Amino acid sequence: MAEGGTRPAALRLRGVRSGYGALEVLKGIDLEVREGEIVTLIGANGAGKSTTLKTISGLLAIRAGKITLFGTPVGTLQPHEIVGLGLVQVPEGRRLFGDMTVLENLEMGAYLRRDADGIERDLEHCFELFPRLRERARQRAGSLSGGEQQMCAIARALMARPRVLLLDEPSLGLAPLLVQQIFEIIGRLNREGVTVLLVEQNANAALNLAHRGYVMETGRITLSGPADALLADPKVREAYLGH
Template sequence: MMLELKDLHVYYGAIHALQGISLKVEEGEIVTLIGANGAGKSTTLNTISGLNRVQNGSIIFNGKDITRMSPPDIVKLGICQVPEGRRIFPNMTVLENLELGAYLRSDKEGIKKDLEDVYRRFPRLLERKGQLAGTLSGGEQQMLAIGRALMSRPRLLLMDEPSMGLAPIIVKDIFNIIKEINQSGTTILLVEQNARMALSIAHRGYVLETGRITLEGPAKELADNPQVQKAYLGG
């Protein structure tokens, strides 16, 4: 078991955002969280990353309790997040953004190799490495956000709405890249509004509704579930 959330409770002021969430991610999996806006999906990822304070419950990563750890220490352990809305640094170049992804590393040869791997995976970033990140298209910015996260050499990659605001043809490319990253050995926890696309590449999934998990199971079973189809797949 790579990641386990146990009875997690998180509040935003008086709002009980996560109401006893428990989930597991095994090494090598893509696990997806689906649900409506405000269900608690992004809150779950931000809590794993150490950005939200946990009121009750625990987060275990590779047998280590990380519930109270700081975000930089969580990144050092091998968890990195591709945030919703990409949050690249627009006034820095593509290369500078990628180098920032490795800011906690000191292995120069390893960083150089990982940069080459990012450029191999995203040739467009190599073409635009000297360009200001803010001038990239939405799809290119998403590639940059993923590439920047990969520069931290994550064991677990948290992805928050990678298809948001992208044209359908670009969404297909991004999901093919997510599959390839997983097949290369990175475990992925994916939050995605496009439930059909997410379930098509995931091994397992969880359905969140107003801070609670209401369904879980193999991705194909969830995709075939009439309740899920009606609520999230337009069926």
């Protein structure tokens, strides 16, 4: 959607390279998420989508290029410092603390915050978004179903009061009805003011939700544009939408 074009950039990657050991996965990524947008990053398995998110979050070292968050360079910061600047990731596979209760997981999300009142309000907000979590607050997170775990993982990230939310494959392994529910929530969060970068294999659902999209292949961005244009693009339809 074109109106995003005038807004300032929340997150910007320029020529970002990174990888694991001798293996270079990202071969120069340019990507931009403007304030208030939902941007999706789609691509096949192994294209480097998760690696991109890990590099943005500081879990992987950036080897070349530049990452800025609201204009501040964050490429050399540690993960916890980046969280402190308002960028929070919901990692692939939920990665809940399985031995902790749901409530403790949510409290972990608010780890860097000291405003007890604000935390209490946000907890209430999370329970409103995901009523199931209220019922299961005292239960071990490891005992939740897949859908509940994904809700818990998103709620945990929300407890950090993110300005930019990264989501890595939130639909993975979920039934279609749950996927729809999760995507509705992501849309609602965005309307509440959270900027979203969404990595998805479910390209159809992702492009239907997002304002803009990037297509990634073997460590490079090969295509980008407004989501509806990508949805209509024959190459995208062929490769990622199964038409």
